[in-house]
Amino acid sequence: MALNARTIKQAKSKGFVEQPLLEVAVYPARVVQMIDLGLQDGGEWKGEKKSPVNKIHVTYELVDSFLVDADGGEVEDKPRWVSEELKIFSPDVDKANCNKRYQAIDPDLVHDYNWAEVITNPCNVMIIHKESKGKTYANVGTITPYIVSKRNPELVPLQNEAKVFDLSEPDMDVFESLPQWIKDKILANLEFKGSPLDKALNGSAPKAKVEEESVEVDDIEEDDIPW
Numbered sequence: 001m002a003l004n005a006r007t008i009k010q011a012k013s014k015g016f017v018e019q020p021l022l023e024v025a026v027y028p029a030r031v032v033q034m035i036d037l038g039l040q041d042g043g044e045w046k047g048e049k050k051s052p053v054n055k056i057h058v059t060y061e062l063v064d065s066f067l068v069d070a071d072g073g074e075v076e077d078k079p080r081w082v083s084e085e086l087k088i089f090s091p092d093v094d095k096a097n098c099n100k101r102y103q104a105i106d107p108d109l110v111h112d113y114n115w116a117e118v119i120t121n122p123c124n125v126m127i128i129h130k131e132s133k134g135k136t137y138a139n140v141g142t143i144t145p146y147i148v149s150k151r152n153p154e155l156v157p158l159q160n161e162a163k164v165f166d167l168s169e170p171d172m173d174v175f176e177s178l179p180q181w182i183k184d185k186i187l188a189n190l191e192f193k194g195s196p197l198d199k200a201l202n203g204s205a206p207k208a209k210v211e212e213e214s215v216e217v218d219d220i221e222e223d224d225i226p227w
Contacts, residue, residue, distance in 0.1 A: 017070050022062075022080065022127045022138040028146055029125045030158050031105060032081065033059035034115055035182060036167045038189025052190050056115060057182060058101075059083040060125050060140070063155050079159055082125060084140040088115075104143040119162045122146035122155045170197040 035057040042050030059081050066074040089096040091113045102113055104123055111117035128141035148154050165174045167189070175183065175197070192198050 017068065019067060019080070021129070021136060022065065022082070024127055024129055026144075027062045027065055027125045027127060028152075028155055029060040029062050029082075029123055030155060031058065031119050031121050031123070031162075032061040032158055032160055033057070033083075033163045034119050035059075035163070035165045035178065035186075037085070037182075037185055038167050038195075039191045040185070040189055054088040055085055056088055056098075057083060057085050057185075058115075060123070061158055061160060062125065077159055081160075082127065082138065082140055101143050104145050107145040116164050116166055119164050120158055167191075167195060167197055170200055172200055 037055040037057055039052050040055045042052050044050060060083070062080045062082065065080045066076055067078040067080060069075055086098045086101060087096070088098050091099055091102075093099060099113075102115065102118070103109070105118045105121050123146050124144040126141040126144070127138050129136050130139050131137075146152065146155065163174050163177070165171060165178070165186075167186070175186070178186075186192075186197070
């Protein structure tokens with residue numbers, strides 16, 4: 001057995017079918033998952049430590065793009081998903097990417113910046129390509145409103161179950177259904193100790209004292225500014 005894990009070829013799961021790269025285009029979609037990641041480490045920017053920031057993981061179901069089977073045929077009950085991670089700032093921070101995203105998903109501000117309430121809302125997702133380590137990936141570029149008109153009919157409903165995970169009131173069935181890497185990120189949030197999720201997983205625990213730290217507008221990185 002090779003002891004160098006990098007020399008071992010990864011076996012694909014049974015029934016795995018490599019999916020084609022999504023083309024650069026605009027895709028009609030609905031919001032299918034809204035996952036609260038909590039207060040995350042802000043990392044560094046230009047060598048300086050940034051303030052912690054709340055993040056969410058948003059997934060969009062593309063209503064007219066589907067997974068393909070081993071023969072290359074579309075599986076029409078399995079629409080493709082694309083996701084992105086957003087830093088959440090106050091609606092007063094106009095240049096924040098999250099607020100431009102929200103305004104595209106809820107253009108009439110019916111839900112007043114309550115991300116949990118825009119689940120199932122329609123929007124247009126612009127897919128772009130990015131290169132990383134010699135491989136091309138399809139990423140979310142811009143999000144624009146989906147306006148129903150004669151040219152743009154009402155979108156079909158979601159084909160997958162919509163999921164919302166809110167750390168203030170954690171739904172444990174939703175939590176357990178998430179991929180492990182997302183669960184790990186949630187568990188690593190800076191306010192996990194003593195939180196409702198901590199208590200649900202581990203029983204009552206003394207709540208850690210979290211020192212409140214304001215986020216300055218200058219802490220918004222270039223990646224947070226809309227495309």
